[in-house]
Amino acid sequence: MSDATAAPPVMWRPYARLLAVSALLGIVISVAAFAFLALLHLMTHAVWEELPHAWGFSEPPWWWPVPWLLIGGAGVGIAVRSLPGHGGHAPVQGLSMGPVPASHVPGILLGALAGLPLGAVLGPEAPLLALGSALALIVVGPWRGSLSDPARNVLALAGAAAAISAIFGSPVVGAVFIVEATALAGVAGQNLARTVLPAVLASGIGGLVFTGVGQWTGLEIASLALPGIQGPARLDLADVLWTIPLAVVVAAAVRGVRGLGGVVARWSAPRPFVGAMVGAVAVALCASAYALLTGRSPEDVVLSGQGLLGPLAADPAAWGVGALLALLVLKGLGYAVSLGSLRGGPIFPAVLLGAAAGALLGDLPGYGAVPALAAGMAAATAASLPFPVSASVLVVLLLGSAAPPLTPVVLLAATVGYVTEHYVLGPSRHAEQHAPAH
Known part of the structure; x- marks a missing residue:
């Protein structure tokens, strides 16, 4: 019974x-x-x-x-x-x-x-x-x-x-x-x-x-969404092998961003108004520097990244290596400062930065652009949360009809990213508060 x-x-x-x-x-x-x-x-x-x-x-x-x-x-x-x-x-x-x-x-x-x-x-x-x-x-x-x-x-x-x-x-x-x-x-x-x-x-x-x-x-609302992307019919061995170091690098970068965010949070805690103002100015400077360096809109750096995720997934080559590097560095800095001094959620920018890392590394020999994009998103999401299953499900649903052949890469990247962040790199100095109270 x-x-x-x-x-x-x-x-x-x-x-x-x-x-x-x-x-x-x-x-x-x-x-x-x-x-x-x-x-x-x-x-x-x-x-x-x-x-x-x-x-x-x-x-x-x-x-x-x-x-x-x-x-x-x-x-x-x-x-x-x-x-x-x-x-x-x-x-x-x-x-x-x-x-x-x-x-x-x-x-x-x-x-x-x-x-x-x-x-x-x-x-x-x-x-x-x-x-x-x-x-x-x-x-x-x-x-x-x-x-x-x-x-x-x-x-x-x-x-x-x-x-x-x-x-x-x-x-x-x-x-x-x-x-x-x-x-x-x-x-x-x-x-x-x-x-x-x-x-x-x-x-x-x-x-x-x-x-x-x-x-x-008929009103539009903001949620994570990708346009229909054309994934490979099957994965190559190189797609699987490249996913492991990509996930490790992305997880280590997430740890660095969150560590900087913790430093900002400790500085801002005793002076919350000044901390929010300084944090906002720092984000603005990152966005302005990105626009001046790349000729692209500063909107790429500010905000959550929801609106940028679709265009990036649809045509990652439109950015170029220099613009992608600038996006990763300057949006990563803005994200870290925002984590410590402003208010909002940590997931959406991590997904975008993971996608940008995948787009940047998708030109590695034998690595497909779409598998790299999927792996980057999965690794970043799993590294930023203690929920690897939820991270995997989220990325699989984002991929839509392209998901079936890419699911093994998503699961591998989420696992490697999670293990790297939560075990290999050791406990973070800032305990995460994700669990519901009972």
Whole structure:
């Protein structure tokens, strides 16, 4: 007899209510997530596309990031220094899926809306997770007295799952992410199933509603996406062999970026407003230097990299070796500074930098451009998170129809990247806070 049939029958009704509330949360939070991401998209498009064109520029000039990042740094600095919750935790600490009090929402919103669309080299996943968790606790507020602490934690996790399925563009990624995070937090057996099932349900329903709202409104939102890319029909031996050193190099680079981000975080912690302002200026200088050196738009360096990922994957040769090197160095520096001084999520820029590394090394003898791109993304994502399975699933889904022959390279790169970062290089000085609270 399985554990499920041996469970006391009296537990079914409260658990069924928990599932029903989780389904409701999936609907509510997916709508809120869509609104949040749509607002981010509209603000980003206005600052980096509409305003330059209105002022007679075909693309943002080299100096364009400076004034906007000064404004963004001031907004983030106010959120971190003066509002409850400090605008969310520093992104160098990773992702947190624990319960978030409603009092933290204004600071999280200000930190995200001030920094992300104005040029912070971070993604929206961390504030969206926090907002999903907080909104879940707000929705169940009237029944709070009848809920146990574990039930509140499970519902907060369900809220985070609904939010993360939105930002990754797939409820599958959200569900795998939650399951892996919960398992790594030490929950096992039947407790694991009972804990993650509401989150999986919320993620699935949230993804369905999120897609429907997008079709109904016609509004664009920002999520990780690649255009249809043409992968090889099969892998060559060289593709497999080159993937191993590529993954090691990418993981070591991720460690270096995160280490620099930790240095910035330690300096910024006692002076959050000054730290945010200095960090914003540093990001702006990186973007301006990139534009002056390459003749390309400074927008390549600022922001999360979501918008750049598609063009890079579609035509990596359009950058050239010099531009790719400049992108890796200067966006990597901007990413490190943003990790320590601004507010947002750490995943999206890592995916972009991994793709850029793959595009740069795709000309190695016998190495295909698309396998190198896939390997770079997988290694960078697995090195930046303690979730190698989620990293692999995310990259496989990004590759779309090209994924089947490339999946072995993705899994190999994710494994090598994860092992290099978390075992070969040793524990980082900055403990990552990815696990949900229980």
